[in-house]
Amino acid sequence: MTEIEQAGLPAREAAVTYLEAALARRAGLDEAFSAPASQRLDPRERAFARALTMATLRRLGTIDRALGGKLNREPPERVRSLLRIGMAQLFWLDVPDHAAVSTIVALTDRSKATRPFKGLVNAVLRGLLRDGPPADDPETLAPPWLLARWQAAYGAETARAVAAVIAQEPATDLSVKAADDADAVAVLVEGQVLPGGSVRTARRGDVAEWPAFEEGRWWVQDAGAALPARLLDIKPGEIALDLCAAPGGKTLQLAAAGAATVAVDRSAERLKRVRENLARIGLEAETVAADGILWDDTRKFDAVLLDAPCSATGTFRRHPDVLWAASPADIPKLAAVQRRLLDSAADRVKPKGRLVYCVCSLEPEEGEAQIRAFLQRRPDFDLVPIEAGEGGAPEASTADGWLRLLPQHVDGGVDGFFAARMVRRF
Numbered sequence: 449m450t451e452i453e454q455a456g457l458p459a460r461e462a463a464v465t466y467l468e469a470a471l472a473r474r475a476g477l478d479e480a481f482s483a484p485a486s487q488r489l490d491p492r493e494r495a496f497a498r499a500l501t502m503a504t505l506r507r508l509g510t511i512d513r514a515l516g517g518k519l520n521r522e523p524p525e526r527v528r529s530l531l532r533i534g535m536a537q538l539f540w541l542d543v544p545d546h547a548a549v550s551t552i553v554a555l556t557d558r559s560k561a562t563r564p565f566k567g568l569v570n571a572v573l574r575g576l577l578r579d580g581p582p583a584d585d586p587e588t589l590a591p592p593w594l595l596a597r598w599q600a601a602y603g604a605e606t607a608r609a610v611a612a613v614i615a616q617e618p619a620t621d622l623s624v625k626a627a628d629d630a631d632a633v634a635v636l637v638e639g640q641v642l643p644g645g646s647v648r649t650a651r652r653g654d655v656a657e658w659p660a661f662e663e664g665r666w667w668v669q670d671a672g673a674a675l676p677a678r679l680l681d682i683k684p685g686e687i688a689l690d691l692c693a694a695p696g697g698k699t700l701q702l703a704a705a706g707a708a709t710v711a712v713d714r715s716a717e718r719l720k721r722v723r724e725n726l727a728r729i730g731l732e733a734e735t736v737a738a739d740g741i742l743w744d745d746t747r748k749f750d751a752v753l754l755d756a757p758c759s760a761t762g763t764f765r766r767h768p769d770v771l772w773a774a775s776p777a778d779i780p781k782l783a784a785v786q787r788r789l790l791d792s793a794a795d796r797v798k799p800k801g802r803l804v805y806c807v808c809s810l811e812p813e814e815g816e817a818q819i820r821a822f823l824q825r826r827p828d829f830d831l832v833p834i835e836a837g838e839g840g841a842p843e844a845s846t847a848d849g850w851l852r853l854l855p856q857h858v859d860g861g862v863d864g865f866f867a868a869r870m871v872r873r874f
């Protein structure tokens with residue numbers, strides 16, 4: 449093995465650790481990325497390990513299907529992880545074939561537990577290489593239980609279209625502080641302005657080094673995530689509440705639109721990110737670390753945004769781990785919290801004020817069902833239908849008066865979101 453390939457082993461080893469953490473528990477991937485062992489890696493090794501993990505997670509269904517055809521019996525978990533990472537290297541990263549195989553075989557040889565499988569790993573990877581890159585079948589890209597849910601909610605064809613987006617690597621979307629600056633920012637980052645005003649760019653690398661970052665003219669925010677706050681149609685001088693605010697993408701939108709904004713989040717740690725983001729963009733908001741259900745504050749607001757904690761299944765383009773770490777039991781638990789947060793948010797809306805509820809989930813229990821039940825129990829609120837084109841909403845996403853944005857509704861993909869807008873009658 450050459451020196452360069454040898455130098456790549458810590459990255460491959462880290463990718464195995466990241467992958468196993470991602471599959472073990474929600475937020476496991478983020479914890480593994482920020483763990484001390486990961487921080488000690490050379491930054492290039494860490495970046496490669498991250499890219500390798502993401503490529504593996506994005507194609508996990510395809511990978512496991514191909515491995516299924518090569519393995520007669522289930523190998524130990526670590527061996528399967530090595531094979532998964534190895535296959536991602538072979539087909540979806542810019543790694544020469546011989547290095548893709550030899551690095552994984554060398555890693556297999558390193559530990560006593562996996563050493564007996566060295567011959568198998570070598571043979572499987574070489575066999576896969578001979579077969580060539582496998583085609584993605586949308587039906588195997590998503591975990592079966594989630595695909596079944598999407599089929600039940602949206603029909604077989606739409607569910608297939610949702611799942612097909614899983615394998616696509618997303619572009620980066622930016623929200624621009626001053627709406628009339630979008631064209632100029634698009635030129636700077638060689639991007640395009642999307643309907644609604646987000647700027648999409650294929651640029652890669654550290655965003656902190658991109659033009660106009662230091663000046664605070666934009667922040668990273670998926671085009672789908674940028675839609676719900678626009679639906680509040682903030683007027684300068686209004687008072688707005690963002691009840692689940694961190695890391696603050698939507699707080700920035702409310703403040704940039706001219707609202708005196710209060711940003712609440714249960715996590716004091718995550719609120720630090722909100723303050724850092726506000727400082728960089730040059731905006732102000734009051735930040736409060738509190739549980740949004742119990743928050744002891746009697747103010748009423750012109751506009752309230754509730755971006756509730758959810759299963760986050762709509763964010764699989766940037767976080768493919770959510771698909772594999774989520775479990776069916778999460779959904780009713782999260783729905784119960786969302787319901788309580790929604791009532792708390794509603795109580796804080798002034799008469800004639802607006803309330804937008806949103807989740808980055810594709811699951812109807814967290815979206816449509818939540819709002820149907822809310823409108824039943826709260827006669828003081830009316831739904832204000834969201835029109836096609838409003839805030840950049842694609843026509844396909846607004847058929848029922850709320851926003852049901854699916855990842856395939858925007859060319860190149862978008863994060864899936866549900867949002868509903870209500871007005872308080874009295």
Ligand SMILES: C[S@@+](CC[C@H](N)C(=O)[O-])C[C@H]1O[C@@H](n2cnc3c(N)ncnc32)[C@H](O)[C@@H]1O
Nearest residue numbers: 692693694695696697698713714739740755757
């Ligand atoms: C979907 S994220 C919000 C993203 C944010 N709105 C943005 O656009 O950057 C949900 C947030 O809700 C917070 N959270 C969860 N339960 C909460 C509660 N009971 N009260 C307040 N915040 C809560 C979490 O800490 C998390 O930051």
